[in-house]
Amino acid sequence: MQRYLLLSALLGASSITFAEDRSEAIYLEKCASCHGRELQGGNAQSMVDGVWQFGGGDGDLTRNIKFGISAVGMPNYEPSLSDDEINGLVRYIREAQSRAGAERPPLPETLPTRDYDVKVEKWIGEGLRLPWALTFVDQRTALLTEQPGRLRIIKDGKLDPKPIAGTPPVFSRGQGGLLDVAVDPDYATNGWVYLTHSHALDRKSEKGETASMTRLVRGKIVDHAWTDQQVLFEADPATYRYTTHHFGSRIAFDPEGRLYFSIGERGHQDDAQNPNLPNGKVHRVNRDGSIPADNPFADGVKGLPSVFTYGNRNPQGLATHPATGVIWESEHGPMGGDEINVLEGGVNYGWPKITYGLNYNGTPITDTQRAEGMRQPVSYWAPSIAVCGIEFSQGDEFPRWKDHLIVGGLGHETLQRLAIADGHVMHTEQLLQGAGRVRDVAVDPSGAIYAVLNGPAIVIRLTNGGVARRQ
Numbered sequence: 001m002q003r004y005l006l007l008s009a010l011l012g013a014s015s016i017t018f019a020e021d022r023s024e025a026i027y028l029e030k031c032a033s034c035h036g037r038e039l040q041g042g043n044a045q046s047m048v049d050g051v052w053q054f055g056g057g058d059g060d061l062t063r064n065i066k067f068g069i070s071a072v073g074m075p076n077y078e079p080s081l082s083d084d085e086i087n088g089l090v091r092y093i094r095e096a097q098s099r100a101g102a103e104r105p106p107l108p109e110t111l112p113t114r115d116y117d118v119k120v121e122k123w124i125g126e127g128l129r130l131p132w133a134l135t136f137v138d139q140r141t142a143l144l145t146e147q148p149g150r151l152r153i154i155k156d157g158k159l160d161p162k163p164i165a166g167t168p169p170v171f172s173r174g175q176g177g178l179l180d181v182a183v184d185p186d187y188a189t190n191g192w193v194y195l196t197h198s199h200a201l202d203r204k205s206e207k208g209e210t211a212s213m214t215r216l217v218r219g220k221i222v223d224h225a226w227t228d229q230q231v232l233f234e235a236d237p238a239t240y241r242y243t244t245h246h247f248g249s250r251i252a253f254d255p256e257g258r259l260y261f262s263i264g265e266r267g268h269q270d271d272a273q274n275p276n277l278p279n280g281k282v283h284r285v286n287r288d289g290s291i292p293a294d295n296p297f298a299d300g301v302k303g304l305p306s307v308f309t310y311g312n313r314n315p316q317g318l319a320t321h322p323a324t325g326v327i328w329e330s331e332h333g334p335m336g337g338d339e340i341n342v343l344e345g346g347v348n349y350g351w352p353k354i355t356y357g358l359n360y361n362g363t364p365i366t367d368t369q370r371a372e373g374m375r376q377p378v379s380y381w382a383p384s385i386a387v388c389g390i391e392f393s394q395g396d397e398f399p400r401w402k403d404h405l406i407v408g409g410l411g412h413e414t415l416q417r418l419a420i421a422d423g424h425v426m427h428t429e430q431l432l433q434g435a436g437r438v439r440d441v442a443v444d445p446s447g448a449i450y451a452v453l454n455g456p457a458i459v460i461r462l463t464n465g466g467v468a469r470r471q
Helices: 002-011 020-032 058-067 082-101 269-272
Strands: 110-112 117-124 129-134 140-147 150-155 177-185 191-204 210-222 223-231 251-252 258-262 281-285 307-310 316-320 327-329 340-341 379-381 387-392 403-409 414-422 424-433 436-442 449-454 458-463
Touching: 020 082, 020 110, 058 082, 129 177, 129 449, 129 458, 150 177, 177 251, 210 258, 210 414, 223 281, 251 316, 258 316, 258 340, 316 403, 327 387, 340 387, 340 403, 403 436, 403 449, 414 436
Parallel strands: 316 387, 387 436
Antiparallel strands: 110 117, 117 458, 129 140, 140 150, 177 191, 191 210, 210 223, 251 258, 258 281, 281 307, 316 327, 327 340, 340 379, 387 403, 403 414, 414 424, 436 449, 449 458
């Protein structure tokens, strides 16, 4: 302790606490053998190079230390370290980063993948705040949502500085806000644009929390303004929740033109098992909001007429398979257990009765991973990547990736390619990591791949020209 006080005095620092001294000792005892005495890396990754394999937020570091990462052999330290000691260890790592001048690595110009040398470029590099969803109207024009409530137009790779006027007000709190955007399959003739957003009621809990739920609307963009709005789905006010997370939400269309949209379980996990509640579900409606006659609960007797699947935790990815027309879904698990599912009407996908994840405090949610009458995921991640937007690769840009699923992850800042065959994931390749939290994935008509990032708030584009590295 004396040498630290002496060093502090020599450097002109005001003081150094016992907790800080203890944090260094804990690091040297528990972590240095894998991560290096100077946090430079060794058997495990560096902690001072600005790159994080399993999430770089304070919460990510805390959970990783406390509960371990069994997939890579990292032990859990909850039995041997108190919460204060773990928090001190996180501070110690942050201070070491600061001393080392750790910064996020620059965006790579080229990604050497299994099949292509992919060109990476910053497509929209400024002017965005919490971009959430991207969709293409045509090769030259795209629409992009920002979570605080703005709908933006991108033309020929240039962001219009003026948001679309008159879009619906959103409940921008926590994970709520303006969520997905999609254009009608017949947009060229009817001009309809669809939005999902968190919608608030003028109702408060005893604690002053606002009641909210995900809502689906459509409208048209005329003279840079949102017009002709129609509300296609708005839940019964009695089912609105006071939490500010797990709103979902994504939109997809099947070959018959029916519209699918997702709502997370809003942190009320048992609601996902009740088909009479809107949250924790994927819904299906016709494009005018009416109910398809063959919906699983179309008569409203055993479930909401709009419900297509239930037992879904927080679906933030929906995509239509280009060849089969089947809807694929991604959903956030808890700590572990992110899922990819193939959706089938009336099926129970299990949350929270079955899961491959744990509570965030490391305790089991359930001892059951399989149960009769509950569908298994096609694939899952443990640890979680915080899976988010998904889209199928198509077009001429990456012909070897035709009908492969491109997947974004928030927590691990990852963009992945899932090779799909006969409804199964045959191979997974990480395309990019560490560029930012991947919120959404889009593919333009030519087949170029786009990733919407949070932190930094940019959109990147992956192109190739259709030339494979291996013939």
